[in-house]
Amino acid sequence: VPPAAGEAITSNNQRSFVLQVIRDKIRVLQVSGRPSWDERFLRQHLKENPNVDLISFFILRTPNDAPGASENELSLIPFPVDELFTTKLKSFDVVIFQNFDYRPYGMSQYLTNIRDAVREGLGFVMIGGEQSFAGGGYLGTAIDEILPVRLESGEFSETQVLPELTAAGRRHPVTDLTRGTGSNERLWQELPSWRSLNLTAGVGPGSTALVVDGRVRGGDGQPAPLVAVADVERGRAMALPSDSRWRWRFAMHRDGGAAERAYHRFWSNALHWLVRDPEHxxxxxxxxxxxxxxxxxxxxxxxxxxxxxxxxxxxxxxxxxxxxxxxxxxxxxxxxxxxxxxxxxxxxxxxxxxxxxxxxxxxxxxxxxxxxxxxxxPRSLELDRAAPRPDLLAAMAKIAGGRALRAESGAWSNLVLNDPDVVEIDRRRNIELWDNAWALVLGIMLLAAEWALRRRSGYL
Structure with missing residues (x-):
């Protein structure tokens, strides 16, 4: 506050404070190889999250399809590979490949762009399915270099999978579904099982398995990873070798909606971890x-x-x-x-x-x-002694030509207050805007103009 002329104390005219600045939007690119329950519920979660700006593509036809019509007769837009993975790639915070095979789209040269973007700070997620991980041809590519799991010619199988937290998963923010309000490990045990798995060769160097299935062994002889994460220089990557997390979302009425809440919390945690939220x-x-x-x-x-x-x-x-x-x-x-x-x-x-x-x-x-x-x-005497001081108030009132009264003294009823000035309006005049000759002339001119235009156009 600018100091007034003759102001004796200016130290209380300003005050510093801590302002917490949060990220406005997390910009997410989701690319799915085909429609599925897993794709549907993830896309729905991202669209309903007010903190997410979603760009979503799911493939309904590939370049190898024969639709029997020319390209300009098809309503489906072509997949903008070059634009997404060159000029627009750095505008995203997180890229999600969901059951997506890159090979039909000639994307080999763009995988290097994604790898480099992750090393510079991008978050990357690969979600399982028949066309994902080794099944999507990613073995030996630039994407293979940043994945938290090691790929092999592993198969995709539709089998029951029982997620189990590892020691690291019990402490990691991604897999913390209770946030201190209950037993996180017990919640994971009670959630619906998954029904699919991309078998891998285990976690890669410097990576961490958060969730595994202890009954299934990966190529390294260790429990098969179901959720694995890795720091990739300035960016982060996550591998989810299953496409049946939708079973949590589907069980919306089970246990009072606990499974549905766990689904939303898992993805919320994952996004914040991928973009390096300060809380994580x-x-x-x-x-x-x-x-x-x-x-x-x-x-x-x-x-x-x-x-x-x-x-x-x-x-x-x-x-x-x-x-x-x-x-x-x-x-x-x-x-x-x-x-x-x-x-x-x-x-x-x-x-x-x-x-x-x-x-x-x-x-x-x-x-x-x-x-x-x-x-x-700085220490403020004004705030240190914030209690009322009747002697000071009385002195101020005397200088100003007034009186100082205590609320409990009963003297308020004897105060003479000046009534405010009251202005009463007792006259009113109504003016009809259309009740004059000029309004009549204007109406006739408009009707005549309409008649002339209709006659010239051949309607009369």
């Missing part, structure tokens, strides 16, 4: 509160998690303190304890806005970074 960051910087006073002790907790979201003890953390408009105020090297947390204390900071940036590493491997912000405010 492996390195988090958490000040004890958002506002502190000058000379108040400021404690900041830094938590560090590994790829499997397990606490990382003895991780090296470098914490940098920056003040807005000033620059770096300090750099501290910390080490996490057994719980994967480190604490840093600041004292004697001047009033202003501050940011703590933390970068963690362990064993020579970067574990990521995170930031936290807080405000240091």
């Amino acid at each position: 960051s492996r390195v988090r910087v958490l000040p004890d509160k958002r506002r502190f006073e000058v000379n108040e002790l400021i404690d900041v907790t830094i938590t560090v998690r590994g790829r499997d979201y397990q606490p990382v003890p003895s991780a090296h953390v470098r914490a940098t303190l920056d003040q807005a408009g000033v620059g770096t105020r300090g750099v501290d090297d910390l080490s996490t304890g057994e719980t994967g947390a480190a604490r840093q204390r600041y004292q004697g900071l001047a009033a202003g806005a501050y940011r703590v940036s933390a970068a963690a590493q362990a064993g020579g491997e970067s574990l990521g970074s995170g930031t936290g912000v807080f405000i240091v405010e």
